[in-house]
Amino acid sequence: MMSSAITRLKHWLHEADKLQHMLVSIVLVQMGLYWLDIFSAAAVAFGIGIVKELGDKFFRDGFSWGDIIANAVGVSLGAILVLPWL
Structure with missing residues (x-):
């Protein structure tokens, strides 16, 4: 059972669309931090993904x-990557 879940996760992550959603969400959070606090930047980035x-x-x-989940993962990673510097 665990191996099938890992196989599905690997397949899901290898879809170019999901990786693009994650990367764009990370970049949107990072860019948003120039003007907004971390929570607002994350909310705006996630909102852009929903509108898309x-x-x-x-x-x-x-x-x-699946794209919404990829956006959420990207927003989370974008926030986590900057937390040590806030």
Whole structure:
């Protein structure tokens, strides 16, 4: 059971789309810190990801909860990477 979960996680992470969502979210948090506190920067970055997914729902290939999770992981990593310097 554990090996199948790890296999699914590896497959999910190897999708280019998910990695792009994570990286863009990290960058958005980092950029937001020039103007906002950490919580606001994280909220704005996550909000941008949600708006992007809503745009996909109405104009492209559909809403993806996997992309939202990737955004959340990226926002979390973006915040964690800067916490030692705050």
